[in-house]
Every structure is written in structure tokens, then in C-alpha cells.
Amino acid sequence: xxxxxxxxxxxxxxxxxxxxxxxxxxxxxxxxxxxxxxxxxxxxxxxxxxxxxxxxxxxxxxxxxxxxxxxxxxxxxxxxxxxxxxxxxxxxxxxxxxxxxxxxxxxxxxxxxxxxxxxxxxxxxxxxxxxxxxxxxxxxxxxxxxxxxxxxxxxxxxxxxxxxxxxxxxxxxxxxxxxxxxxxxxxxxxxxxxxxxxxxxxxxxxxxxxxxxxxxxxxxxxxxxxxxxxxxxxxxxxxxxxxxxxxxxxxxxxxxxxxxxxxxxxxxxxxxxxxxxxxxxxxxxxxxxxxxxxxxxxxxxxxxxxxxxxxxxxxxxxxxxxxxxxxxxxxxxxxxxxxxxxxxxxxxxxxxxxxxxxxxxxxxxxxxxxxxxxxxxxxxxxxxxxxxxxxxxxxxxxxxxxxxxxxxxxxxxx
Amino acid sequence: xxxxxxxxxxxxxxxxxxxxxxxxxxxxxxxxxxxxxxxxxxxxxxxxxxxxxxxxxxxxxxxxxxxxxxxxxxxxxxxxxxxxxxxxxxxxxxxxxxxxxxxxxxxxxxxxxxxxxxxxxxxxxxxxxxxxxxxxxxxxxxxxxxxxxxxxxxxxxxxxxxxxxxxxxxxxxxxxxxxxxxxxxxxxxxxxxxxxxxxxxxxxxxxxxxxxxxxxxxxxxxxxxxxxxxxxxxxxxxxxxxxxxxxxxxxxxxxxxxxxxxxxxxxxxxxxxxxxxxxxxxxxxxxxxxxxxxxxxxxxxxxxxxxxxxxxxxxxxxxxxxxxxxxxxxxxxxxxxxxxxxxxxxxxxxxxxxxxxxxxxxxxxxxxxxxxxxxxxxxxxxxxxxx
Ligand SMILES: Cc1cc2nc3c(=O)[nH]c(=O)nc-3n(C[C@H](O)[C@H](O)[C@H](O)COP(=O)(O)OP(=O)(O)OC[C@H]3O[C@@H](n4cnc5c(N)ncnc54)[C@H](O)[C@@H]3O)c2cc1C
Numbered sequence: 001x002x003x004x005x006x007x008x009x010x011x012x013x014x015x016x017x018x019x020x021x022x023x024x025x026x027x028x029x030x031x032x033x034x035x036x037x038x039x040x041x042x043x044x045x046x047x048x049x050x051x052x053x054x055x056x057x058x059x060x061x062x063x064x065x066x067x068x069x070x071x072x073x074x075x076x077x078x079x080x081x082x083x084x085x086x087x088x089x090x091x092x093x094x095x096x097x098x099x100x101x102x103x104x105x106x107x108x109x110x111x112x113x114x115x116x117x118x119x120x121x122x123x124x125x126x127x128x129x130x131x132x133x134x135x136x137x138x139x140x141x142x143x144x145x146x147x148x149x150x151x152x153x154x155x156x157x158x159x160x161x162x163x164x165x166x167x168x169x170x171x172x173x174x175x176x177x178x179x180x181x182x183x184x185x186x187x188x189x190x191x192x193x194x195x196x197x198x199x200x201x202x203x204x205x206x207x208x209x210x211x212x213x214x215x216x217x218x219x220x221x222x223x224x225x226x227x228x229x230x231x232x233x234x235x236x237x238x239x240x241x242x243x244x245x246x247x248x249x250x251x252x253x254x255x256x257x258x259x260x261x262x263x264x265x266x267x268x269x270x271x272x273x274x275x276x277x278x279x280x281x282x283x284x285x286x287x288x289x290x291x292x293x294x295x296x297x298x299x300x301x302x303x304x305x306x307x308x309x310x311x312x313x314x315x316x317x318x319x320x321x322x323x324x325x326x327x328x329x330x331x332x333x334x335x336x337x338x339x340x341x342x343x344x345x346x347x348x349x350x351x352x353x354x355x356x357x358x359x360x361x362x363x364x365x366x367x368x369x370x371x372x373x374x375x376x377x378x379x380x381x382x383x384x385x386x387x388x389x390x391x392x393x394x395x396x397x398x399x400x401x402x403x404x405x406x407x408x409x410x411x412x413x414x
Numbered sequence: 415x416x417x418x419x420x421x422x423x424x425x426x427x428x429x430x431x432x433x434x435x436x437x438x439x440x441x442x443x444x445x446x447x448x449x450x451x452x453x454x455x456x457x458x459x460x461x462x463x464x465x466x467x468x469x470x471x472x473x474x475x476x477x478x479x480x481x482x483x484x485x486x487x488x489x490x491x492x493x494x495x496x497x498x499x500x501x502x503x504x505x506x507x508x509x510x511x512x513x514x515x516x517x518x519x520x521x522x523x524x525x526x527x528x529x530x531x532x533x534x535x536x537x538x539x540x541x542x543x544x545x546x547x548x549x550x551x552x553x554x555x556x557x558x559x560x561x562x563x564x565x566x567x568x569x570x571x572x573x574x575x576x577x578x579x580x581x582x583x584x585x586x587x588x589x590x591x592x593x594x595x596x597x598x599x600x601x602x603x604x605x606x607x608x609x610x611x612x613x614x615x616x617x618x619x620x621x622x623x624x625x626x627x628x629x630x631x632x633x634x635x636x637x638x639x640x641x642x643x644x645x646x647x648x649x650x651x652x653x654x655x656x657x658x659x660x661x662x663x664x665x666x667x668x669x670x671x672x673x674x675x676x677x678x679x680x681x682x683x684x685x686x687x688x689x690x691x692x693x694x695x696x697x698x699x700x701x702x703x704x705x706x707x708x709x710x711x712x713x714x715x716x717x718x719x720x721x722x723x724x725x726x727x728x729x730x731x732x733x734x735x736x737x738x739x740x741x742x743x744x745x746x747x748x749x750x751x752x753x754x755x756x757x758x759x760x761x762x763x764x765x766x767x768x769x770x771x772x773x774x775x776x777x778x779x780x781x782x783x784x785x786x787x788x789x790x791x792x793x794x795x796x797x798x799x800x801x
Contacts, residue, residue, distance in 0.1 A: 001423070001483050001718050002416050009415065276794055286796045288786075295785030298792070299712075299737050302730075306711035309417040316415065327704045388703060389696035393676060396691040 003309060009059055009316075016060075016067050024073045034077055034108035043076035043106040044086060051090055051098055052106045058315035077108035079150065083235040085112045085158050088228045089177075092216040097177065101156070113154035115145045115178060115202060116225065120414020122147075123383050125160070125229075126169045126222060127402075127412055130204065132161035132176065139163075139176065139209040142184075144201065147377075151187045151200040154180045158228060159209075160221050165408040172407050173221035177213040184208070194369045229379070233387075236378045237328020272298045275342060278360055284346050293342050300335045307331075326392045330384040333375045340364075340371040417714070423487050429464070430491040438495045440763050446498045447619040451580050453498040462535020467505050470721075471513065475521075476530030481721035482655070486662035486713060493666030496620045496770055500538040503576040506659035507652065508532060508539030511585045511599060514655070515640035515648040522636035525601050528583050539583040541652065542572035542602075542626055550653065550779045552594035552646075557628060559588035559598050566590070566600060566638075568608075568631040576777070578624030579611045580604075585639065586628075587649060599645040601637045608632070618769040654731030656778050658716040661734035664774045665706075665713040668742040671749040671767050672706050675699070679752055689752075698748055705741035712737040729791030732784035739775045746771035 005013060023036050037043040038052060045061040047053025054060070068075070076082060086105055089097055104110040121127040130143025141161055151157070157178040164172040178185070184207040189197035216224040275294060279285045307328075343364035344351050351368065354361035375381045389395045402410045419427065437457055446453055461467065470485045471477020485505070492501065512521060512529040521529065531537035547554035557570030568588055578584060584602045602609065608631040616623040640648030676699055679690035689695050716734035719726050746768045750757035757764045775781065789795075 001419060001714070001721075003718060005415065280797070285794070288782075291789055291796070292782050292785050294794075295733075295736070295788045298788065299733050299785075302715075302733060303708040303712050303737060306417075306715040307708060309415065309715070310711055312415055313417040317418075323703065323707060327700075327707060330700075331704055331708065382697070385697040385700035386693070388700040393696075393699055393703060395676075395680065395696050395699065396688055398691055398693060399687065 009063060012060060013063050013067065016064050020067055020071060020073065024071060026072070030074060031108065033074055034106075037076045038103070038106040038108075044082055047086070047090060047102075051102050058312070058318070062312055062315070077106070078235075079111060080114045080154075080158070081105040081108075081110070081112035084114065084228050084231045085156075085177075087231045088158065088175075088224060089215060091227050092175070092220075092224045094212065096212060097215065101177070110155040111150060111153045113148050113151045113157045113180065114228070115148055115151075115157040115159040116228075117147045118144060118414060119146055120412050123380060124413070125225070126173065127414075128160050128162055128173065129412065129414065130159075130161045131165075132163045132174060132209070134163070134211065137211045139211060139214070141176070141178070141204050141207045141209055144203050146201050147190070147199045148187075148202045149199045149377075151180065151202050152189065156180060157202070158215075160225055162407065163218060163221075166406045167219070168404055169402060169407040169410065170222040171219055173225075174218055175215045175221035175224040176209050177215060178204075178207065178209055179213075182207050182209075193372070194366075232378050233329050233384075237330075237332055272301055274360065274363070275339065275346070278343060278364070279346050281360070282346050282348065282350065290342075290346060293345070297335070297338050297342055300331070300338060304331055304335060323392050326388055329378060330381055330388070333381055333384075336367075336371055336374050340367045344368050417718075419483070419487065423484055426484055427487045427491065430466075430488045433461070433464075434491050434495050434497055438497045440495075440766070443496050443498050443620055444766070450613065452577070452620070452622040453500060458499060458501075458535055458538075461499070461501070467501065467535040468533030469505070471505075471509055471529065471533040475513070475516070475526060475533060477533040482658065483714075483717045483721045486658065486717035486720075489659055489662040490666035490669075490713070493663035493668075494670040496667065496766055498620055500540075500577045500581065502621075502659065502663065503540035503581060504532050504538045507541035507576070507656050508581075508583065508585045510655045511541060511639055511648060511652040512601075514651045515599065518640040518647050519642075521639070524634075524636055525639055528601055531582075537582040538577065538580065539585060540575055540577050540581040541656075542575045542578060542584050542586045543649075543653075544574045545571055546573055548574065550783065552597070555587050555589050555597055557586065557588045559590045559600065561590065561635075562632075564635050565632050566598070566635065568600070568602070568628040568633070570628050572626040572628070573614070573623075574777070575624045575626055577622050578626050579613045579622065580624075584609075584626065587645065590642075595644055595646065597645040597649070598642050599639040599648055600633055601639060602628075602631060602633055606631050606633065616773070618766075618773040620766060620770060621773055651727065653778060654727050655720055657731040657735035657784065658713070658720045658727075660774055660778055661709075661713045661716055661738040664738045664742040664771070665709050667767055667770055667774075668706050668709060668738065668745040671742070671745040671764075671771075672699075672702050674764075675702070675745070675749040675752045682754075695752065698752065702741075702745050702748055705744055709738040709741040727791075729788050732779075732787035732791060735778060736781045736784040736788065739771070740781055743771045743775050 041049065041052065041054035042064060044052065045054045045056035045064060049055045082105055086102060089101055116125055118128050118130060120129055130141065132139045132141045157180055159176040159178040160173055161176060162172050163174045184205040186203040188201040190199050190201055191197050192199065275297065279290055279294060284290045347361055347364045350361050351364040354365045390397055465478045466488050468477035469480050469488065470482050473479035492499065509529060509532045512525055515521065528537060528539065532539055543550060545554055545556055557568060557572060559566040559568050582604050584604060586600045586602045588598050588600055590596055590598050608629045610627040612625050614623045614625045679695050680688050682689045712734045716730050719730045750764045750768060753762065753764055756762050
């Protein structure tokens with residue numbers, strides 16, 4: 001047991017530092033930086049070389065990420081594309097699809113969105129009702145999606161649709177790539193509880209999708225979506241594993257009423273010190289109840305960091321992460337919630353209407369409003385517990401009444 | 415980065431697991447808990463021969479010279495079976511006090527001999543800190559050490575001393591002056607004239623506690639460990655290392671409770687199906703898994719910090735103790751709950767773990783205390799506080 005670099009890792013780190021020094025200029029535009037990353041394969045180091053990655057080992061990817069953060073360079077394109085759509089296309093897509101989509105995705109030129117949830121299908125994703133009918137070589141898609149983040153910015157969407165309602169619910173689903181600019185696609189912004197509109201309703205009225213944009217075989221949509229969702233859980237869970245990262249250069253000035261969840265995520269990583277600063281400023285640092293909670297939240301951060309080391313070790317040894325990785329998203333959610341609650345407790349009435357020039361209070365106010373989303377998107381906390389207990393602990397599924405008969409005959413929500 | 419046990423550590427883990435399974439079934443543990451010693455001296459000799467008692471003690475003091483990581487590997491296994499042994503008090507408290515003291519001032523011959531004897535398993539020892547107040551804070555150290563010529567003369571009471579009624583030596587925290595800082599740590603022989611030791615009633619029968627009355631107990635000045643004017647410099651790291659050890663032990667116990675509970679939920683049928691298929695039961699188990707795995711991360715990291723003597727120890731020791739002992743407590747409670755009525759019987763093992771969890775959670779300071787120590791370890795002292 002030794003958390004320091006092995007000689008091999010130290011050498012890798014030197015090489016990566018050298019590369020970053022030679023290729024990263026502070027102040028470089030985001031699009032130029034994305035290009036540099038994509039051309040070198042560092043936008044998705046774990047992907048095979050022929051698809052724009054480096055076929056890198058986990059150690060390389062992890063060390064690159066650490067060194068990149070140290071110099072304050074932006075991460076490669078995130079969102080739905082590289083973390084979720086990319087791995088799905090690599091695993092299940094055709095060579096033509098890989099050729100067409102992966103490059104622009106890696107360069108951040110094309111934004112992607114996820115067309116999964118519907119009014120009647122959230123946690124129960126297999127209950128989707130959006131129809132896809134094949135006429136000749138072309139699919140005709142009609143239905144409604146909801147909560148679609150960044151649909152208004154997206155060039156492409158990954159779509160789950162039902163090609164045959166007479167089959168049982170999981171068997172009748174097929175997976176597609178949908179052109180968000182196609183005729184018949186209507187995007188209606190939805191106002192979130194924070195007041196902004198990041199997610200949308202997407203209505204599809206006889207939208208045509210050529211059969212060569214189908215991902216995986218007919219009726220394999222459920223299986224293909226599992227790849228997407230596993231990658232989503234991983235991406236969301238890994239967010240918390242950095243633990244408290246005081247190097248993460250998030251300037252409080254970046255935080256304002258419009259701060260994105262990502263900015264908040266960075267803030268959270270820098271969190272314990274900010275919480276302590278807030279408590280000192282608010283004169284709450286001597287309050288034993290606040291001190292107890294500060295230490296408890298600090299412990300949550302640190303435990304996530306240590307668990308991250310266990311996962312990193314497993315990955316670096318070429319083993320898949322074990323049980324410790326499955327709990328990542330849920331433990332991150334619990335941490336974020338605890339941080340938000342504590343900030344409000346410390347700030348008191350100060351967090352009710354923070355003045356614009358008080359960035360710390362502004363963060364408290366803002367975090368409190370965005371945090372309810374984290375325990376819902378990407379599978380609710382309850383669904384995470386179902387997954388952990390059934391897939392990791394091997395506890396039997398609840399008996400269900402909806403899995404065997406034709407989808408058209410079962411009770412549906414929405 | 416390699417945050418996993420190496421081959422040697424895994425071997426120690428396997429052999430500890432095997433030995434403990436063979437020699438410490440619950441029946442054996444319960445039987446021993448009824449004796450005055452609370453453990454089997456032959457078994458203690460045996461683990462000493464295996465090198466456990468000297469595991470992390472430097473070779474210059476007669477130890478094996480391995481690290482705290484190897485020590486926590488063994489402790490985790492001991493915790494899993496509530497292994498009855500003077501190991502914790504001797505090796506994880508008293509020996510640490512001597513090792514830490516040796517970093518401040520050279521050990522006297524007697525003290526060096528005690529450390530070597532602990533490492534060899536020839537003597538047992540313990541740490542006597544708490545008094546009737548029960549708190550691990552400076553004002554609660556009242557036992558007086560008066561200087562008389564070349565001797566210290568001790569008068570006062572120590573409570574909740576682990577294995578205090580049987581230990582060969584008692585590392586005693588005593589006050590020699592008026593101010594909080596004026597504390598001395600003394601090696602007192604268990605059979606010293608004037609020392610009365612009684613086994614105390616303890617909620618956890620598998621970890622014996624004693625009350626010690628000191629009436630004019632006389633020890634030479636050379637009994638002092640570390641700085642005789644300011645023993646905190648020895649006592650603080652000793653407590654932090656003790657916290658890491660108790661965390662590792664509690665991790666094993668928590669894992670045992672979790673495994674037992676999970677297995678039972680898969681076997682027990684109600685309403686025509688295993689209770690493990692009920693969501694209310696599943697979600698409890700998912701939360702426990704997170705608590706136990708998080709505890710594993712914390713205990714192992716703390717073990718590494720202790721092994722490397724990193725500056726983080728004052729924060730990470732208490733952090734690990736608070737995290738793991740809380741998780742153990744949650745798991746021990748849930749283990750009873752998920753067993754239903756059978757879990758509340760004396761016959762069933764669950765209450766022994768519940769009792770151990772109760773005791774581990776408060777020994778070496780309760781969770782609030784350790785959280786406060788964590789903040790202070792980070793340098794976040796209350797504003798206006800002394801030192
Ligand atoms: C900010 C945000 C962004 C999102 N972005 C996207 C996106 O880009 N693309 C996309 O496709 N979706 C997106 N979603 C949708 C998200 O995935 C769903 O909201 C989520 O899966 C829950 O589904 P639901 O809203 O239908 O709630 P429901 O499934 O109706 O759940 C309601 C409540 O019931 C509980 N529940 C449901 N089933 C069970 C069960 N089996 N056991 C126990 N409890 C249960 C849930 O935990 C929840 O508390 C987003 C959501 C949010 C909040």
C-alpha cells in the first residue's frame with residue numbers, strides 16, 4: 001500500500017506534464033483547446049486509437065486528468081456526447097456511424113442530447129411509448145420526450161423508441177440517433193425550479209430517421225441503453241471521487257445566479273475550505289453543532305476521496321472497479337445535499353437573498369436551489385439503491401407484473 | 415499509486431483469518447468472556463510467536479519492524495470475531511505510548527524493557543486515561559503525581575481502563591502541577607503497592623474494563639514516558655494511533671454484522687418470498703454497504719497515514735474513528751432489526767456486536783469528540799480558544 005507514484009507512473013507523469021506544457025497555452029479558446037485534445041487523443045484517452053482515442057491505460061487517463069487540473073486547463077467536451085453517446089456508439093454502432101459521429105463529438109463541434117425520459121417513463125424507462133415504424137428504409141418516429149437537457153443546443157440525440165408494442169416492454173425497444181434539426185422535431189423549453197430553462201420537452205411528429213442511424217439490432221434498444229446508462233452513472237459518480245480538491249481553481253467570482261451545475265460541481269470539490277470560511281465569516285465557527293456537522297461533511301468528502309484511490313488502484317491494475325464504484329453516484333448525491341444544507345444552516349437569513357457582490361452567500365443561495373436535481377437525474381437515489389441491492393448485493397428483484405405480457409396490454413403512466 | 419494490500423499483507427490477512435476462525439468461534443469468545451482474564455493466555459502466546467504483538471514495533475525495541483498497515487490487517491480480522499485478547503490495550507495503546515514517547519525522549523531501561531516484553535507477548539499493558547468524568551480532555555485528568563525525591567507518588571482514580579485489572583503494566587496519565595499542560599505519562603507496574611484494581615461491570619463482556627484506585631503508589635522518575643513536563647506530545651499521537659486501530663477493528667466487526675444480516679435476509683421467507691426482496695429491506699442494505707465500504711476506505715487510508723507518520727494523522731485518526739464507529743453502530747443496530755425477534759435473544763450473536771459497537775463508539779472519545787479533534791487537526795480551532 002503506497003499512494004505515491006510508482007517509478008512507471010512518475011515517468012508517465014513527467015511525459016504528460018511535458019506534453020501539457022508544450023500544448024496548452026493559458027487563455028487558449030475553448031474550441032481551439034478541444035481541437036488540440038481531440039487531435040492528440042486526449043479528449044477520450046481510453047477509446048481505441050482508430051476511433052480518436054489513445055487506447056490508453058487507466059493510469060495514463062487518470063494522471064492526465066490530474067495534471068490537467070493542476071494547470072487549470074479545461075476538461076475535454078462533457079455532456080451527453082463523449083461520456084455517454086460515444087461509448088454506446090463504439091460498443092454497438094456501425095463503422096459508418098463511428099466514422100461520422102465520433103470526430104465532431106470529440107472536437108466538441110456537435111452537442112448531443114439524451115432522448116430517453118417521457119411523461120410516462122422515468123425511473124421505469126422501459127415504459128417508453130414513443131413509436132418508431134419502419135417504412136422501406138426509413139423509420140417514422142412520433143411521440144414525446146421530456147426533461148431533455150440541452151435539446152435546444154443539440155445537433156444529435158440518442159433516442160429510445162418502441163418499434164413493436166405487441167412485444168413485452170423490454171423486447172419492443174430500438175435505439176436510434178436522431179437529427180435534432182429534422183422536420184417534425186419541436187423543442188419546447190421547460191422552466192426549472194431555479195427559474196432557468198435548461199431542460200425541454202421534445203415533440204416528434206413523424207420524424208424520419210434513416211435505418212442506418214439505428215444503433216444495434218431491432219429490439220436490442222434496451223440492451224444498448226444499458227451501456228449508455230452505465231456510463232452515465234460512472235460519469236456522475238466519478239464527479240464526487242476527487243474528494244476535496246483545493247487545486248481545482250474555481251473562483252468564487254464565477255458563481256452567480258446563472259451558475260451551471262458544472263460550476264457548482266467544481267465549487268463542491270473545493271467545498272470544505274469554503275464551508276469553513278463561510279462559518280468563520282458568519283461567526284458560526286464556535287457553534288458546537290455547526291462544528292460537528294462541518295466535520296461530518298468533511299469526512300464525507302474525504303471518504304469519497306479515499307474510495308476514489310481504491311477505484312483508481314483497481315483500474316490501474318487493469319481490474320474493473322469493484323463494489324466501491326457502484327455507490328459513487330449515490331454517495332456524491334448525499335454529499336452535495338449535505339453541503340447545501342450546511343451552507344444554508346451557516347449562512348442563515350443571509351442565504352435568503354444574497355447581494356450580488358457577496359459571492360460566497362450567492363453560492364449558498366444558488367446551491368440550495370440546484371441541488372434537488374442531483375438526486376433525480378441519472379436515476380433517482382431510490383433507483384440507485386435498487387441497483388446497488390439487486391446487482392451488487394444479489395438481493396432478489398421485487399415480483400413484477402409488467403415484464404412478460406405485450407406492452408400494449410399493461411398499465412402505463414403518463 | 416497502489417492503495418491495496420501487497421502480497422505479504424494479504425498473506426498476513428489470510429493467516430489471521432484462518433487462525434481466528436479456528437480459535438475464536440462465538441462459543442469460545444463467550445466462554446472466555448466469563449473468565450476474569452477474558453482471553454486465553456496460550457492463544458496470546460501463539461499470536462506473539464506469529465509476530466502479531468511486535469508487528470509495528472521497531473526492531474531496535476525488539477519488534478518485527480513492519481508497519482501500521484500490517485497491524486490494521488490483523489485488527490480488522492480480530493474485530494470480525496470479537497477476538498478476545500489483551501492485544502488492543504497492549505499493542506495499540508501502551509506500546510504506541512512507548513514508541514511515541516521514545517521519539518520525544520529516550521526510553522528508560524524499564525520502559526524499553528516493557529516495550530520489548532509487549533512486543534514479545536511476554537507482558538500485557540494498557541493505557542489509563544479516563545477518570546470518573548469519563549472524558550478524554552485535560553481538565554478531567556485529576557489523578558495527582560506528586561514528586562517525592564526521585565519518585566512520583568500517585569493518588570486518584572482511573573475508570574474504564576481496558577484490561578486494567580489484569581495488565582502487567584499500566585501507562586498512566588497523571589497531573590503533576592496545576593495547569594492543563596502539566597501532565598506526565600508513567601509506566602506503573604500492575605502489582606505496585608497501593609494500587610487496587612477491580613474488574614468493572616461492562617456492557618460489552620468481550621472487552622473488559624477496570625477501575626483502578628491509586629493510594630500512594632510510588633514509581634521512580636524513570637517511569638516517565640516522553641516529556642515529563644508535557645506528556646501531551648506523547649499522549650496525542652498515542653490517542654490518534656489508538657483511534658486508527660479501533661477504526662480497523664470496528665471495520666471488521668461492521669463487515670461481519672453486514673454479511674450476517676444480508677445472508678439472513680436472503681434466507682428468511684415472509685409473505686411467500688425472501689425478505690431480501692422487499693424494498694424497505696434492500697434500501698437499508700444499500701445504505702449499509704455504502705457505510706461499510708466508506709469505512710473500509712477510511713480505515714485503510716488512516717492505516718497508511720499512520721504507517722508513513724504523515725502530518726495528516728491528527729485529522730485522519732479521529733476522522734477514521736468517527737466514520738467507522740458510526741458505521742459499525744448503524745450496522746450492528748440494523749443487524750438486530752433485520753433479524754426480527756430472534757435478533758433480540760441472548761442466544762443470538764447480534765447483541766454481542768451491538769454491545770461492542772456501543773463500547774467502541776465511546777471509547778477513545780465519542781463521535782462528537784472525534785469530529786472536534788478532526789477540525790482541530792485541520793487547524794480549525796474555535797476562535798478565542800487557548801493554544
Ligand atoms: C435536471 C434534470 C435533467 C434531466 N435530464 C434528462 C435528459 O437529458 N434526458 C433524459 O432522458 N432524462 C433526463 N432527466 C430525467 C430523469 O432521468 C428522470 O426525471 C428520472 O429518471 C426520474 O423519472 P421521473 O421524473 O419520471 O420520476 P418517477 O420515476 O415518476 O419517480 C417519482 C418518485 O418515485 C420514485 N420511484 C419510482 N420508481 C421507483 C421504484 N421502483 N422504487 C422506488 N422508488 C421509485 C422515484 O425515486 C421518485 O422519488 C432529467 C431530470 C432532471 C431533474
